[in-house]
Amino acid sequence: MPTRDVPEFDPVKSPVIGVLLCNLGTPDAPTPSAVRRYLAEFLSDPRVVEIPAALWKPILHGVILPRRPRQSAEKYGKVWLPEGSPLQVWTEKQALLLRGWLGERGHDRVRVRHAMRYGKPSIADQLTALREQDRCEHILVVSLYPQYSATTTASVIDAVNAWTAEQRDIPELRFANRFFADPGYIRALARRVMEHWQQHGQPDQLVMSFHGIPERNVQRGDPYARECEATAALLAERLALKPNQFKLTYQSRFGRAKWLEPYTQPTIESLARQGARRVDVVCPGFVSDCLETLEEIGLECRDAFLAAGGQEFHQIPCLNDSRAWMAALVGIVEDHLGGWSTRGCAAETRLPQVAPHTASAPLR
Ligand SMILES: C=CC1=C(C)c2cc3[nH]c(cc4nc(cc5[nH]c(cc1n2)c(C)c5CCC(=O)O)C(CCC(=O)O)=C4C)c(C)c3C=C
Ligand SMILES: [Fe+2]
Ligand SMILES: [Fe+2]
Numbered sequence: 001m002p003t004r005d006v007p008e009f010d011p012v013k014s015p016v017i018g019v020l021l022c023n024l025g026t027p028d029a030p031t032p033s034a035v036r037r038y039l040a041e042f043l044s045d046p047r048v049v050e051i052p053a054a055l056w057k058p059i060l061h062g063v064i065l066p067r068r069p070r071q072s073a074e075k076y077g078k079v080w081l082p083e084g085s086p087l088q089v090w091t092e093k094q095a096l097l098l099r100g101w102l103g104e105r106g107h108d109r110v111r112v113r114h115a116m117r118y119g120k121p122s123i124a125d126q127l128t129a130l131r132e133q134d135r136c137e138h139i140l141v142v143s144l145y146p147q148y149s150a151t152t153t154a155s156v157i158d159a160v161n162a163w164t165a166e167q168r169d170i171p172e173l174r175f176a177n178r179f180f181a182d183p184g185y186i187r188a189l190a191r192r193v194m195e196h197w198q199q200h201g202q203p204d205q206l207v208m209s210f211h212g213i214p215e216r217n218v219q220r221g222d223p224y225a226r227e228c229e230a231t232a233a234l235l236a237e238r239l240a241l242k243p244n245q246f247k248l249t250y251q252s253r254f255g256r257a258k259w260l261e262p263y264t265q266p267t268i269e270s271l272a273r274q275g276a277r278r279v280d281v282v283c284p285g286f287v288s289d290c291l292e293t294l295e296e297i298g299l300e301c302r303d304a305f306l307a308a309g310g311q312e313f314h315q316i317p318c319l320n321d322s323r324a325w326m327a328a329l330v331g332i333v334e335d336h337l338g339g340w341s342t343r344g345c346a347a348e349t350r351l352p353q354v355a356p357h358t359a360s361a362p363l364r
Contacts, residue, residue: 015356017110017340018136018171019102019333020126021095022156023144023288025116026085030076036069042118047155050217072291079294090288091116091144093321094329101330109341110333111136117152123159124166131171132359138172140336142329144287146185147227148178151213168360176336180227181234184328189231189284190238191324196280196316203280203314205247205271206239208232210285211292212250212259225260231284247271251283251301252292268301272310279305282316287325289318 027038043049043064049056076085083089095114102110111134115126130136141160143153157175164170179185193206210228218225232248239246251264264281271279281301283293298315305313319325 015109015137015341016135017107017337018127018130018134018139019098019110019112020123020130020139020141021091021098021112021114021144022123022141022159023087023091023114023116024152024290025118025120026087026290027073027076027119030073030080030085032069032073035073035076036065038119039069039072040065045118045155047158048151050214075295076291078299079291085290086294087288087290088116090290090318090320094144094288094326097321097326098329098333101326102333105330105334107337110337117156117159123156124163127160127163131167131357135356136171137357138174138340140174140176140333142176142333142336143178145285146178146182146231146287147180147210147224147285149213149224150217150222151224153177166363168363169357171357172340174336176332178227179328179332180231182328182332184324184331186231186234186238188319188322188324188328189235189282192319192322193235193239193280193282193316196314200314203278203312204276205279206241206245207247207249207264207268207271207279207281208235209249209251209264209281209283209297211252212263214255214257214259215261216257218260228285235282235284251296264297265301265304268305268310268313269308272305272308276310278312278314279310280314280316283318287319289320293318 025038025042027034040060043060046053049060051059079086081089091114095112099112102112111130113121113126113130113134115121115123117123127139130139141156143156145152148154157177160173160175164173208231210231213222213224228250229248232246236243236246247262247267249262249264249267250260253259253263268279268281281297283297286293293315302313302315319328
């Protein structure tokens, strides 16, 4: 009888579970050509720009890609770190720390990788690596956007689905799509703000600035705005702020359409004109510092506030690699691993032996 070649298999160490941390992505370098490649991929995603392709492609390739990359590259240049783009650096560090934290908590069957929706490392490549190199039977996909939006979170899910469409043997998949009200996340944000205030005192106003989206997306059912509002309310409650001590605003408007309001920069300018001496800005919708927090808030909004008569402006750092955030992330992951066995267990050695996933020939 012909025998199948079954690889050595240790049931105590299997099944292996993969955790894929996904963020937006960023250019490879702060140069116009790298930014052009990045923006071409990003802005061709129909989840991001909902204009029909026949109308949008000529605008993208004729108007935006010839001009914006140079301006954006200059902005990236102002915040680029020796190790790379801040978003890349923080996301990598979060994956590394999460691996360590999960290991310390005994999840010895969990493998952690990170991926970027646009640019590298891609979601498809990292899913393949979890499957083929790390031999994961189950995969949890964590979108590192606290508030769900079709423009971001759904696009991560689209990328995962595009990958599964190419597979024969699809792993069991789970998704963590939002954590806007997660107690650990709110606690981590509050701690970040309190630490800042312990060092620098309290401002006249705290602006909670979230990335905007077109208002039309919300009218069509995107839950993003109400999740931002819930995060802001929970954070204010945790910081014991009165309604007149903080404001929720939206930043990073792109294009001519009406986006969610109030817009961050005009709000900050009007606070200065109304006599606010000091304004602090926290960006709860970004778990990692990036172009939008470091350059748009930390440089552009600061200049605008000071030019309008303000005296002192603080951009409170994002959660980045803070301990409270790592603890929150562990909690979010553990919440989603329920029912998946993640720790070695003597009883399981009695389970029948099953060969783990082996690489298969491409589908197409
Ligand atoms: C936090 C959630 C984000 C949402 C929602 C979001 C929606 C959204 N963004 C654009 C256009 C651009 N965004 C850009 C940068 C950028 N956006 C997010 C996050 C969200 N975007 C992050 C984390 C970053 C920073 C990336 C980095 O490299 O640091 C850019 C690129 C920069 C630039 O040229 O200005 C664009 C363009 C749209 C159109 C949109 C929803 C429709
Ligand atoms: Fe964006
Ligand atoms: Fe921006």
